[in-house]
Amino acid sequence: MTNSINEFEDADLFLVTGSNTTAQHPLIGSRIINAKERGAKLLLIDPRAIQFAQFADLHLRQNIGTDVAVLNGMMNIIIEENLYDRTFVEERTEGFDQLKSVTSRYTPRVVERISGISAADLEKAARMYATSDKAMLVYCMGITQHTTGTDNVKSCANLAMLTGHIGRPSTGVNPLRGQNNVQGACDMGALPNVYSGYQPVTDTAIKKKFEDAWGVQVLDDKVGLTVTEMMIAVRKEEIKSLYIMGENPMMSDPDTSHIDHALSHLEFLVVQDIFLSETAAKADVVLPAASFAEKEGTFTNTERRVQISKKAVPPPGLARPDWEIICEVSRLAGYAMDYTSPADIMREINTLTPSYAGITYRRLEQSYGIQWPCPNEEHPGTPYLHRDRFTKGRGTFLPCDFKPVAEVPDEEYDFLLTTGRIYYHYHTGTMTRRISILEREAPVPMIEINPEDAKRLSIKNNDTVEITSRRGVIKARAEVTGRVPRKVVFSTFHFHEAPVNLLTNPALDPLAKIPEYKGCAVKVRRCV
Amino acid sequence: MARTPSICPFCGCGCEFYLASHGGRVVGIEPSPSNPVNKGMLCAKGWNAYEFIHSPDRLTKPLVRKHGTLVESSWEEALKTVAGKLTEIKSQYGPRALAFLSSAKVTNEENYLFMKMARAVFGTNNVDHCARL
Amino acid sequence: MKTIAKKDVKALLSLWTKEYHVLAPCRTARGDFIFADFSEESFTLDYKKPPLPPKSVFLPHTEVIFTVENGQFKETVTAHNVVLFGIRSCDMMGILQCTSFMTRDRNDIYYSTKNAMARTVVMACPGPQNETCFCTTTFSGPVAHKGFDLLFYDMGESFIIQTGSKRGEDILMSGPLSDIDNAVARRKIEAFTKQAVENIPVVDEITEAMTRLESGNVDEKIWEHFGQKCIVCGGCAFVCPTCTCFNVYDHESSPGHGIRARAWDACLYGGFTREASGHNPRATQASRLQRRHEHKLLYYNDTDVQGGLCGCVGCGRCSDYCPVRIGTLEVAKALVSN
Numbered sequence: 001m002t003n004s005i006n007e008f009e010d011a012d013l014f015l016v017t018g019s020n021t022t023a024q025h026p027l028i029g030s031r032i033i034n035a036k037e038r039g040a041k042l043l044l045i046d047p048r049a050i051q052f053a054q055f056a057d058l059h060l061r062q063n064i065g066t067d068v069a070v071l072n073g074m075m076n077i078i079i080e081e082n083l084y085d086r087t088f089v090e091e092r093t094e095g096f097d098q099l100k101s102v103t104s105r106y107t108p109r110v111v112e113r114i115s116g117i118s119a120a121d122l123e124k125a126a127r128m129y130a131t132s133d134k135a136m137l138v139y140c141m142g143i144t145q146h147t148t149g150t151d152n153v154k155s156c157a158n159l160a161m162l163t164g165h166i167g168r169p170s171t172g173v174n175p176l177r178g179q180n181n182v183q184g185a186c187d188m189g190a191l192p193n194v195y196s197g198y199q200p201v202t203d204t205a206i207k208k209k210f211e212d213a214w215g216v217q218v219l220d221d222k223v224g225l226t227v228t229e230m231m232i233a234v235r236k237e238e239i240k241s242l243y244i245m246g247e248n249p250m251m252s253d254p255d256t257s258h259i260d261h262a263l264s265h266l267e268f269l270v271v272q273d274i275f276l277s278e279t280a281a282k283a284d285v286v287l288p289a290a291s292f293a294e295k296e297g298t299f300t301n302t303e304r305r306v307q308i309s310k311k312a313v314p315p316p317g318l319a320r321p322d323w324e325i326i327c328e329v330s331r332l333a334g335y336a337m338d339y340t341s342p343a344d345i346m347r348e349i350n351t352l353t354p355s356y357a358g359i360t361y362r363r364l365e366q367s368y369g370i371q372w373p374c375p376n377e378e379h380p381g382t383p384y385l386h387r388d389r390f391t392k393g394r395g396t397f398l399p400c401d402f403k404p405v406a407e408v409p410d411e412e413y414d415f416l417l418t419t420g421r422i423y424y425h426y427h428t429g430t431m432t433r434r435i436s437i438l439e440r441e442a443p444v445p446m447i448e449i450n451p452e453d454a455k456r457l458s459i460k461n462n463d464t465v466e467i468t469s470r471r472g473v474i475k476a477r478a479e480v481t482g483r484v485p486r487k488v489v490f491s492t493f494h495f496h497e498a499p500v501n502l503l504t505n506p507a508l509d510p511l512a513k514i515p516e517y518k519g520c521a522v523k524v525r526r527c528v
Numbered sequence: 529m530a531r532t533p534s535i536c537p538f539c540g541c542g543c544e545f546y547l548a549s550h551g552g553r554v555v556g557i558e559p560s561p562s563n564p565v566n567k568g569m570l571c572a573k574g575w576n577a578y579e580f581i582h583s584p585d586r587l588t589k590p591l592v593r594k595h596g597t598l599v600e601s602s603w604e605e606a607l608k609t610v611a612g613k614l615t616e617i618k619s620q621y622g623p624r625a626l627a628f629l630s631s632a633k634v635t636n637e638e639n640y641l642f643m644k645m646a647r648a649v650f651g652t653n654n655v656d657h658c659a660r661l
Numbered sequence: 662m663k664t665i666a667k668k669d670v671k672a673l674l675s676l677w678t679k680e681y682h683v684l685a686p687c688r689t690a691r692g693d694f695i696f697a698d699f700s701e702e703s704f705t706l707d708y709k710k711p712p713l714p715p716k717s718v719f720l721p722h723t724e725v726i727f728t729v730e731n732g733q734f735k736e737t738v739t740a741h742n743v744v745l746f747g748i749r750s751c752d753m754m755g756i757l758q759c760t761s762f763m764t765r766d767r768n769d770i771y772y773s774t775k776n777a778m779a780r781t782v783v784m785a786c787p788g789p790q791n792e793t794c795f796c797t798t799t800f801s802g803p804v805a806h807k808g809f810d811l812l813f814y815d816m817g818e819s820f821i822i823q824t825g826s827k828r829g830e831d832i833l834m835s836g837p838l839s840d841i842d843n844a845v846a847r848r849k850i851e852a853f854t855k856q857a858v859e860n861i862p863v864v865d866e867i868t869e870a871m872t873r874l875e876s877g878n879v880d881e882k883i884w885e886h887f888g889q890k891c892i893v894c895g896g897c898a899f900v901c902p903t904c905t906c907f908n909v910y911d912h913e914s915s916p917g918h919g920i921r922a923r924a925w926d927a928c929l930y931g932g933f934t935r936e937a938s939g940h941n942p943r944a945t946q947a948s949r950l951q952r953r954h955e956h957k958l959l960y961y962n963d964t965d966v967q968g969g970l971c972g973c974v975g976c977g978r979c980s981d982y983c984p985v986r987i988g989t990l991e992v993a994k995a996l997v998s999n
Contacts, residue, residue, distance in 0.1 A: 006564055026571030026892045027541045030984030033890045054889050177540030182632035185657045188639035190630035192653050196640055201653050214648040220623065224653030227660065230627045239627045239654065241617045245642055246631030252661040268613045275585055285606050286598060288587035292537040293547055293554055297635025299535045301542025301565065306636065312532035312547035313554055317588025318603060322638040326645050332611030335649040345637035366690050368544065368563045426538045426573060434580035436910035437924065438573065440932040462939065514660040531697045546695060548722065556722025558713045562693045568712045568982045571894045578723055579924065584914040
């Protein structure tokens with residue numbers, strides 16, 4: 001997020017797209033509901049009628065995967081009607097002419113044909129966003145999990161820059177992070193192209209800095225593989241061994257029968273986890289890890305706030321904290337790691353990671369966290385980014401053209417399946433499905449289907465239905481609901497009984513390598 | 529009854545709560561009243577984040593596959609197997625034959641160490657996590 | 662009566678820790694006020710009401726109620742000699758409500774054993790403790806009327822201590838205390854109470870909401886409005902001093918071995934009333950909210966714990982800790998607004 005959670009309390013308008021905020025980030029969703037009551041506006045762009053739809057001043061239900069067209073259409077109107085922030089565009093950005101030339105092709109009529117959103121609604125939305133003083137753009141995986149995910153994100157950024165809704169409190173582009181330390185995992189360089197603090201592995205000076213600090217000469221200056229590319233490389237037998245810590249690709253990755261097949265190709269699979277997940281069951285060695293309650297460490301939330309978490313109880317049996325296990329493996333592989341505590345590791349992070357330099361345990365113990373960038377121990381942290389300038393200087397408009405989803409429905413596979421989470425469960429369900437109350441609230445896999453489609457297919461509430469894609473088939477119970485539009489079904493990846501990722505399309509965004517979880521072609525029938 | 533500050537293990541909001549514990553078991557959750565993120569509030573997942581900690585399904589011993597099945601082992605055996613096998617594959621096929629998947633659920637320190645292990649110990653940039661999933 | 666200088670309270674609590682598990686207000690390094698094991702470093706007399714009410718001591722958020730070994734079950738009743746220091750009058754009333762419920766037709770031994778081993782030391786409120794509390798409306802404060810073992814009145818530099826039971830007297834047998842003339846103390850207490858009551862005005866909306874609920878003169882749309890925005894966290898039940906509903910769960914570690922535990926449940930979760938058939942008599946969030954608030958403001962009238970009043974002690978927590986502001990206060994105001 002460029003801005004902070006508490007800034008939601010002062011915004012005039014929220015543009016929420018691809019985020020079921022009350023279900024997935026409830027303590028942010030609640031702030032938007034409260035803001036609505038004090039008079040703020042809510043503009044929702046989402047194919048599904050989520051809880052927010054009841055509060056939205058305007059809800060645009062675009063066809064799945066048409067976000068670029070919708071956002072371009074809004075920008076076209078904003079430019080045409082001269083509603084953009086001329087000063088901001090002139091002083092802080094570059095590439096406006098290219099943006100104008102690309103977006104000018106997205107007239108309301110063109111956008112209506114692509115997205116199904118009426119010209120009148122699109123105009124209303126564009127004006128609402130552009131003319132608000134403090135507008136926060138909020139998005140989540142509904143924007144990113146597409147083969148055009150990068151284009152969607154760029155288009156969100158273009159829209160915010162065009163209207164000057166960035167670099168001030170209660171504005172900004174605010175992607176909500178879905179896991180409690182997904183921000184931290186990125187910040188710490190658990191990525192194939194960067195070390196901690198997003199320092200590129202291809203930069204010679206950076207490489208030298210880490211080699212000196214770590215006392216090695218072996219650092220690779222070529223970018224490694226992303227998780228989705230790893231699975232392909234495994235199938236090609238280019239990767240022989242996979243060491244997985246606390247992840248469950250057998251449930252979370254697209255087209256899981258291929259993942260299953262790939263993992264069987266490995267010479268050696270190590271899984272370090274708190275449960276024998278679907279993935280751990282396939283491992284050669286399983287290492288029992290401590291849960292969040294059984295160790296100390298820091299987590300970084302969606303607003304870049306680094307917070308400390310302490311050990312409350314001992315781990316069960318012989319389970320050990322992940323950091324201790326990593327130290328042991330490294331030591332046995334011939335590289336000494338002699339950290340005595342997570343605080344000890346943080347000291348090294350402070351010295352090697354400029355954005356975390358001032359985030360020390362001493363400070364964290366006595367505060368409710370510090371938001372990076374925090375370059376030194378005197379720095380108070382950074383509630384919102386890009387105040388006076390963008391990191392690179394001027395913000396460049398990166399206009400994109402609309403491209404449809406990779407797998408469009410046809411006569412046989414005539415529905416689009418879109419996937420996500422529900423309120424009561426989290427990710428692959430390894431934790432929440434072991435919580436009785438949450439399991440009681442959502443005990444079985446459901447598939448949402450529109451009443452008109454259900455009627456045509458003779459499907460009633462709670463009927464067992466079969467959903468088939470070109471890659472697999474699952475069975476789930478029908479929830480007949482107007483929450484989904486016609487010709488769209490929605491399901492979740494929480495349930496091993498109905499692993500929806502057997503169906504999803506492994507087609508990737510070319511840059512971010514994110515799979516298209518939000519749209520693949522399926523057919524639906526009632527089981528008899 | 530001890531109270532230990534902790535961060536909710538689910539979404540990215542980063543709500544803080546105290547884990548109440550007694551005799552090595554978590555017996556409750558109390559949201560931090562003053563943390564600016566959650567101000568004494570939680571969602572249904574946060575309020576109920578205690579039960580899985582003591583699930584009987586928790587892994588309590590290292591497991592090593594022998595003759596096709598996973599059997600309980602000592603830490604020494606499991607760790608030696610991991611370090612030995614990774615070193616062997618690295619020397620036989622080169623560091624890029626190894627890949628490491630880190631986690632969006634473990635701490636910053638653990639993510640840092642894991643990527644350091646992939647890069648400094650085993651010489652590969654094939655390290656990622658499921659931010660995209 | 663006894664008095665104690667404020668600066669000596671720590672010493673008194675330290676003394677109690679020799680025999681009791683003392684739970685007292687503390688300020689954490691970060692600045693949170695919570696009730697935790699007494700420690701000289703974190704103890705404070707300048708505190709706010711913590712999110713969890715004292716019911717959490719007698720009915721923990723989750724607790725093992727029996728273990729099974731070789732197919733044989735064994736009850737696990739855990740209890741300690743506890744002193745609860747510094748709870749507020751509303752919370753004392755909350756304990757009485759819970760105890761009444763948990764012992765009325767059947768004795769919940771897990772609860773009552775812990776309750777029986779606890780000493781309660783109430784801190785009378787000189788004024789509202791949060792913007793949302795209304796104990797003078799619910800007859801539950803600012804000064805406790807019953808149930809307490811000791812009651813502290815803040816007199817500036819010192820406290821006057823009123824004893825409410827033999828057990829209260831017993832824990833005052835030693836410590837840095839002085840005597841005060843009973844008549845003088847009573848006058849001071851009377852003045853304190855008069856001022857405190859003035860400082861906490863009666864919230865007419867609460868009483869009027871109760872009347873309206875009783876007469877059925879309620880706009881049903883109110884429940885739909887609140888139901889629409891409820892994010893179903895369950896927090897209102899968890900922070901409520903009088904909510905006692907729990908769910909049970911089993912952890913089977915191997916055949917014939919395991920535990921059964923119970924855990925707080927919330928009537929605002931849909932599954933709370935869903936029947937095995939799948940039918941749910943309270944099918945919507947609106948109907949769940951309606952029932953919850955009727956329960957707090959209407960249905961409790963037969964019990965006599967709180968002067969025959971209701972299931973709400975006016976602590977204000979449900980307003981303070983509801984992410985979307987659906988507390989008793991907000992609901993009552995909405996009920997009487999048309």
